Amino acid sequence: MRCFELALLFCLLGAGAGGAQEPLTVVSWGGAYERAQRAAVFAPFTRATGIPVRVARYDGDRATLKRRAATEGWDVIDMLEPAAISACEAGLLRRLDYGAILDDPRAARADFAPARLRPCSLPQNVFATVMAYDDRAFPGVKPTEIADFFDVAQFPGKRAIRKSPDDILEWALLAEGVPPAQVYDLLSTDRGLRLALRKLDALRGHIVWWEGAGEAAEMLQDGRAVMASGYNGRFFAAQQEGAQLSIVWDGRLIGYDVWAIPASTGQPRAAERFLRFAARPEVMARLAERIPYGPARQSALERIGLMPGKGIPMRDHLPNAPQHGPRFLISDSLWHSHTSYLRQRRFHDWLQAGQDGKGG
């Protein structure tokens, strides 16, 4: 566990610099993403403030948050925006005082747009859920669009999909030819949900489910799947490590990753200081240089340079780079957070319906 050792090292470093400073517990997602965060955010934060950072991991689930935040002393959480909205409405998160976090909240609001400064969550980066395929599996005709993901006749093989109704339903409607601007309107109707799940029926028996964010790329590498839906940064990291996979940007789903402070934190001031540090444009740019997740602030974009050590110009790999094509969908976080039970229920029913013989 190199990461763990690193974390420990930082803790020690922090402790050394700041004397008897109590460490701040920041919760994140592990893997390539966490490595990038350590280098771009956590370590510089400790250097600047003397507050050591202890890193914990979680799976993004609200139940986990409820169960572990208080007992493990979480102070700052890296969350997906819909989850943060739900948690905020359930009172699990602290309301943010933007006056203390941002120098000029009014100007910053415009800088963050179209991302929104919500009551409990500060946008940090933009990621895309994209489709990737194993280069070795399709040497001839290659998948180029979202509809190909659902086309097992032309592109046979297993699909790695996150075991959640979060992104796949949107893809199902995009594959039906629904324009991105209408996807959420249609998914809001019972008919739209039925239609999306019917599209998913085409993949019955061809799905391997993943739950941890890094698994999608692993499944492509070890042959458990030939196509996968996953986060663009993870696929990029796998490519850097030599995996033979290609990303299809058509129909990418763009979402926001946010910072939030749990209501149970014991050190709200230090947590706010962390958010204040992480929201700086130059800090966001440093992260984007290490993993291709776009900064949530416009002013950070122009500061993004080459990937340290590799010299790759990172702007080309961000979800919002212009050469990725016109068809993308910005995930509606509010809608996601308010429909999660409904979608979970329908998704669960769909999974159940498949268990009599055909498999999921």
Added chain:
Amino acid sequence: MAHPAYRAIILTLCALVVGALASLAAIGLTDAVLWLNDRLLIAPRARVQYEDSGSMVAMATVLVPAAGGLIVALILRYLSRARRPLGPPDVIEAVQFERPMPPLRDGVASTLAAMVSLGFGASVGQYGPMVYLGAMLGGTVRRLALAVPNLPAIAVACGVAAAISTAFNAPIAGLVFAHEVVLRHYSTQAFAPTTVAAATGYVFANVIFERPALFLLQFDGVRHGHEFVLFAVLGLLCAVLAILFMRLILRIASHAATSPIPALLRPMVAGLAVGITALWLPDVLGIGKEALRFATIEGAFGAGELAILVLAKLVLTALCIGFGFVGGVFSPALLIGILFGALFWTALDASALLATSGVAVYAICGMMALTSPVIGAPLTTILIVFELTRNYDITIAAMVAVVFSNLISHRFFGRSLFDVQMARRGADLSAGRERARLQALPVTGCLTRGMVLASTAEPIGAVRARLAASDWNEAYIRDDAGRFAGVLRAADAGGAADWDSALHQPALTFDDSTTVLEAMQALRGFVGDAIPVVERDSGRLIGVVSEAAVIEAYLDMSQTLRREENAVL
């Protein structure tokens, strides 16, 4: 007449200003309706987020349209002097008969009521109110004395063109709609400014506000030749459905007027009907843009669902409009048509008799073939398909369906719902604008002066002397009460000496409701000086009108129209 350069500048400025304002107004109206739909849980995207909040969605479904109905009735009752919705027929009437638009206050009230109707989920359309709003803004130009001929009509057309251009993101369709439906002639003088206005609308919608195209569609072309026959058949069926739809609207509207439900409560009753239906069929609420999209996806609806929805939408729209909600028929027609097109394809597909190119093209054909007869604008609908879908193959297919539908409906119903509504109000354009104008021109407007007028109180000899001294062959005689009594002919100068036997009843009399058109027809074979015009109720003599004066009025009218239709600048 003012200098051509001056006229060019005025026309261009007017097109730009009216185009920009109409476009902003259309965007504003759309946004206001979307906002209301969102807040009032009419939009599915808002409803689904409260799915787990008990019966809140169901309550909103039933109560919101009904509440909207009451508000609409109150707005029309207390803010509008006309106390009725204003729409495209009023625009067409104003332009075709060179009248001013209805008062601004009534227009604003009607627009407000339309916003509430649409926002609260009534089954009515948004484009009629948008067209009216654009026309209303264009109509204000008439108040400025700018000394440019035909400017009021052109300004109204500019408003209409910009509104359609913005609403559909379809500038060419906006331009053609203004000509096909409102102006009803093509002149360079009108064409140029309406084009500028339509382009302005497009710039606002597309460049400044970046509105997406409404109905982008993937379609790879019609695969089989025989399908064009199917499109024509679909067009014919759509014509039948369109006639049914329009007749139902007129029927319900005329029944509503005599129904025991007080006018103030009528829209509420219609709203309640919509709400209760929506508990089972949420697709009937509001404009239904989700259903519009689903209809182009294979298998999104079953055949039974489609049939029920077509019927429900048809009846509820007629009910909403007939019972006093304010809104158009354009978008409901689009929805009914697209669902019917999908139904046609589903039946075809189930029969497995013929190969087809998929549901999308049939849905679009149905949509346009049903809408075109309702608004009476085949060219516009064909162009709307083109600009909405940006797909040439679909446009050709839709063209076939639209043409056949229009043919049947025009023959058996009329040019459009608007025209029939206008004809019922006494402005019949079915035989052309020249005839309609002549029909709107009262003969009292061309009275002849200098005739010999006399009263039975005068001695008959004196009157005969006056008559003999004049160029006239007849004197027009009134009785003591001023009523028309008859004519005294110069030819029987030596005739009876008492009024009773000397007076003749003329071969022809007109009254104050006689139009120039009727006069022209009555004058066939008429020999004589002039025809007396008598007030219908009192029998009072208003004046006389000579054959020459009637013909002059007719020629003047023809010339005005010819000038307008051939005007360059």
